[in-house]
Amino acid sequence: MDEAAYLARFRLPASYASLRLLRRRLLGFLETSGYDAGPDGHDALALAVDEAAANIVRHGYAVPPDAPSGEAPGHIDVELAVVAGELRVRLWDDGAPQSPEEFRTLPPRTPGESGMGLEIMRQIMTELRFERTADERNLLEMRRRPGASDWSEEA
Numbered sequence: 017m018d019e020a021a022y023l024a025r026f027r028l029p030a031s032y033a034s035l036r037l038l039r040r041r042l043l044g045f046l047e048t049s050g051y052d053a054g055p056d057g058h059d060a061l062a063l064a065v066d067e068a069a070a071n072i073v074r075h076g077y078a079v080p081p082d083a084p085s086g087e088a089p090g091h092i093d094v095e096l097a098v099v100a101g102e103l104r105v106r107l108w109d110d111g112a113p114q115s116p117e118e119f120r121t122l123p124p125r126t127p128g129e130s131g132m133g134l135e136i137m138r139q140i141m142t143e144l145r146f147e148r149t150a151d152e153r154n155l156l157e158m159r160r161r162p163g164a165s166d167w168s169e170e171a
Contacts, residue, residue, distance in 0.1 A: 022049035022098045028069075029088030030077045030109065038069050042096065042105075049098045053160070061103065061160065064140040067133035068107055068156055076111025076154060101162035109154045116146050 024045050028034040039062045046058045053061055069092055073079045077089045093108040137144055143159040 021100075022051075022096075024094075024096045026094050028092050028094065030073050030090045030092050030111070031079065031085065031088040032070070032073055032081070032083070033085045034088070034092070035066055035069055035073075038092075038094065039066055041094075045096045046103075051098050051101075051103055052162075053103075060140050064137045064158060065105055065107075067136050068105075068158065071133050072107060072109045072111060072154070072156075076109045076114065078112065103160040105158045107156045107158075108149070110152075111154060113148060113152070114146065114154050116148060 022045070024041070026041065028038055042062050042065050043058055046053065046061065051058075072092055074081065079089060090110050095104075095106040097104045097106075134144075137158060140160070141158045142161040143157075145157045145159075147155050149155050
């Protein structure tokens with residue numbers, strides 16, 4: 017990664033209970049870094065990251081939505097960075113292998129359907145990239161460039 021003005025790295029259990037902690041850490045990072053996301057932008061960014069992590073828990077680690085709190089089947093490694101005013105979020109997991117091609121070609125979903133997480137991420141972030149790494153981990157990278165239009169404004 018390029019030289020980051022602000023950088024945070026941490027590991028969370030792959031559980032739905034961890035999503036609250038991830039959101040708090042992300043919002044704290046955004047506040048500390050001074051990242052300007054526009055009106056209500058920090059909440060929108062937290063929503064995109066929350067959707068990504070929830071997908072990892074549900075699809076990567078196959079944790080059912082009604083699973084009781086307890087031991088997590090794995091973990092999520094998180095890296096948050098602001099580089100030249102651009103927010104970069106990276107999430108790694110050791111869950112079930114995911115296909116980068118399927119990630120790129122999944123079509124937009126109709127509002128109200130289940131499975132809107134990827135579409136939410138696409139709408140909020142400037143760039144999404146997924147890969148299966150050489151060490152056989154899933155990596156999702158999300159970026160929000162400075163000066164990108166404010167998604168909270170109606171077109």
